[in-house]
Amino acid sequence: MNKRFRVPGRLNTKLEELGVRVSDVLRRAGLSQDLFQQTRILLSTEEFFALWRSIGEVSGDPAISLRLATETRPERFDPLGIAVLSTENFGTAISHMARYKKLCCPEEIVQHTDKAEWSIQFNWLLALGIEPPTLTEHCFAWVQTIGRLGTGTNISPLRVEFMQPRSHSKVIERHFGCSVISGATRNAIVFRAADAQAPFVTRNAELLDMLAPQFDQELKQLRQGEEDQENFPERVRGAIQEKLTGHRPSIDDIARRLHMSSRTLQRRLQESGSSFQRVLDEARHQMARYYLSSSVLELNEAAYLLGYEDANSFVRAFRTWEGVPPGLWRESYRTKAMSQEKVIQ
Structure with a gap:
């Protein structure tokens, strides 16, 4: 997994076209004024969130994220976007996006399909705070842009769902052509x-056959790099978080996940100055902040x-980590989120 977001330079052009002063956005986000002059623009999750939060605040336009995600000119698409449009249908396009996202950011696309509905979610794997509303809306609008450009129709979702309230729900409803929850x-x-299963009129199998192998090779190199360079406690913490689904994983569980013996796992953690219990606590702490926020x-x-x-054990652990009980910590984040929403309005 790439731990930094690769920001497309065209975002600068698009903001200027929409009348948003990029210098003001960067200043408010606390980012360098020459950010978009860099050859490769890489941001941490915190910086990336700050950028999108600032876009909403500086523009003063409740539809800014939707307008930024609306594109009808394929020549402005990056290689991944072109590859996605070259697939056979809408579902395959999103699956390709999900597969290759890890090349450019610590972000995950999760899909769920039943007989009636197909839902798409974006998870921010290294986030500790609340994702900016502008970013969530932009991601959803980009999915719709891919669907409409690819199918050549005005395909619309059944609905969009948000955890945080939206004062501009009518604007969002008009854009997506559906209800907002x-x-x-x-x-x-x-x-x-x-x-x-909606077929893509933009399908180009020959072009996809040229692009996909390159992405697959980059994925292979990324995985090899992670194996060679990733801090071992981080690998263990990631494995623990994958297993934190209603039970406390044992050292044997994690050792099997990492294809080694529990003794080897213990030894390597000790060599890095850590321990299984410490990494388990760190994994729980990080996930607790994510769940609560x-x-x-x-x-x-x-x-x-x-x-x-039980909940009491969780409360005691969280108080040790943060100095306050989880309920109070969550309320402080909700208050902060509401304040940010008012600024965007």
């Missing part, structure tokens, strides 16, 4: 299940997902 348990754009889970539900026997 606020206060949901997730941020998601939901299409009809059949929409995933980015979802409406009850405390006992969060405790269960983090592998605690």
Whole structure:
């Protein structure tokens, strides 16, 4: 997984075209004024969130993220966008996006399909705070742009769901052509299940055959680089977080996940100055912050997902980490999020 976001230089051009002063955006985000003069623009998750938050605040336009994601000129698409449009249908396009996202950012696209609905979510793997509303809306609008340009139709979702309230819901409804649900348990754009099979008029199998192998080679190199360079406790923490789904993973569970013996795992952690218990606590701490800031889970539900026997054990652990109980920590984040929403308005 790439740990930094690769920001396309065309964002600068698009902002200027829409009348947004890029210098003001960068200043408000605390980023370098020469950011868009760099050959490769790489930002941490915190910096990336600050950039998108500032775009909303500086523009004063509730539809700015939607307008930025609306593109009808294929020549402005990056290689991944061109490859996505070259696939056979809408569902395959999103699957390609999900597969190759890790080349350019610590972001995950999660899809769920049943008989009636196809939902798409964006997860920010290294985020500790709340994602900016502008970023969520931009991601959903970009999905729709891919769908409409690829199918050559005005395909629209059934609905879009947001955890945080939106004062400009009518603007969003007009853009997507569907209802908006606020206060949901997730941020998601939901299409009809059949929409995933909508054929692309932009399909170009020959071009895709040229681009996909290059992306696959980059993925292979990325994985090799991670194996060679990644800090071992970080690998263990990542494996623990994958297993934190309602039970506390044991050292044996994680050792099997990493294809080594528990003794070897213990030894390598000790050599790096850490221990399994310490890494387990760090993994739980990081996921606890994510659950409390980015979802409406009850405390006992969060405790269960983090592998605690009861909510009291979770509360004690969280107080040790943050100095305050989880309920109070969550309220402070909600207050901050509401303040940010008012600024955007």
